[in-house]
Amino acid sequence: MNRIRRQRPALLAGPYLLWSVAFTLIPLVLIFWFGMTDADNHFTWSNLAAIGNSDNLKALALALLLAAIATVLCLLLAYPIALILAGLKSGKSALIAMLFILPMWMNFLLRTIAWQNLLEHNGVINTILKALHLPELILINTPGAVILGMVYNFLPFMILPLYTVISKIDREVVMAARDLGANSWQTFARITLPLSKPGIISGITMVFVPALTTFVITDLLGGGKIQLIGNTIEQEFIQGSSWHVGSGLSIVLMVFVIASMALIAKYDPQGTGTVIGGQR
């Protein structure tokens, strides 16, 4: 009787365990298998070394750059929004938060294709410009378009953790800082900002990682002119070049993701923001 009861919580984890073995662990093992072997199933480093190829290196560097820019833009846009949301009364803030989350209810591809239509050479924006006799702009297939796509798609993932953390900051703690002589800017810089660090960190993680690895946004808004590491990996798999090289590059990308998260975790000693905990 006692034994059964004690086993129950473990049993509850069963379905997820099966799921993660089937769809996370096994694929991961396969990626490592493909990544470390050649077509004849012999061990090789060459798939990993493929990152050293100048095209791939450029794609990785560009991906890091665009993802970093998009993350910074998301943070700059999201923080004031989260701050305002957290300051509102609960009924109002829920409504406005929903407005920001609303786009997430639509399909990701659909949203990105909509931007394609807006930015195209004969798209909505240029049609309007033409009607106003203004010079047309090259918008689509630029790094700017890709960054726009990233920011647009991933902004909610920055707002949500920030909003959650900021709204949890006790109003009386902020009042205490004011009481001790801090003006509103000093209170923000010394109290609100540092206390919202876990939210900043999880927001950065949730935007930077998908932005670093995306290929759909580049495909749709970069039109094949912008090649990120995600696109390279996709092409290795889909256009049949080589599962082995694709897996090798995936492993390298994974290392970059883990490294960037570890770097972020250094600034978050409590380990509240990321999966990789700190040392405290």
Place this chain on the structure above:
Amino acid sequence: MIKIENISKSFDGVSVLENLNLYIRENEFLTLLGPSGCGKTTLLRILGGFEEPDTGRILFEGKDISLLAPNKRPLNTVFQKDTLFYHMSVADNIAFGLKIKGQTKSYIQDKVHYALHLVGLDGFGERFPDSLSGGQAQRIQIARAIVNEPKVLLLDEPLSALDLKLRQDMQYELIRLKEELGITFIYVTHDQEEALTMSDTIVVMNGGRIQQIGTPEDIYNEPQNAFVADFIGDGNIFDAIMIRDRLVQLLGAEFECVDTGFGEMNPVDVIIRPEDVELVSPEEGTITGVVTSVIFKGVHYEMDVLAHNYHWMAHSTKMAPEGSPVGIRIDPFNIQVMHKPIREDQETLVNE
């Protein structure tokens, strides 16, 4: 030193403070005492600058500070909740206000050291707030406020989260602190014992109005209405009739008292403290009754006497056995006559 003039405040149409006037002297320990919802915390927040009054103003040494932001006011607050900055060490918490003012490092260090010593937590500077107990956190909050040398310290039920023993210790510490610092304390509490122990002046509030201002002795011995009488200490409260000066009728019996100026044959309220109810032999008593219960309370016995259909509470070091007939006698000096409430907030609390 502080003059509160005609302050009113309402939230969502519900009035919390009604046309409140109060004068606070320099270097006094003033307590705002009242049940929850009486407006005492709102008044403190208006003083601190966290709420704006709807009407009225606050003069600090003659200057109107009503519209100043909290950081511009010459007072500091100790909050009821733990509002320490959890991302800073204890020393950085205490140094916060001084750093904002741009004091030198050595000055700050000395001050932090002194403040920690003052609250009895020497050597705690390097620790972080999450390693402190509730009482320690509250002391650090006090230290964090007093390093700024405010002329007035506002304390919003700072001890309410602590257990009884610690609360009593902290009460003495606060009195000592106040004497050492020589500054004005404005203290908010709903705990009448705390108020009686620590205060120079008690302001009893209910329903957004001041019910009585006075020393702890005044408030206890000469409550001005049924609310104050009921809220402070235990008491037997009666519907009575003032027959003429110095003679009051309650429960059908006539008692001599010392109060004058209540008119003739006017309805009044009367309070008699339990320790003033003298139990004597039935022949000697003004009225007679029967002891219905006896509880030993350590220093005294608490006895319930049913006399003239009223359960009298009597405190005495001498025990009268349960079921025994007794007489009740009251020293005229110990009968406190009060005007009938003219407003709801002057009446006794229903559930107290």
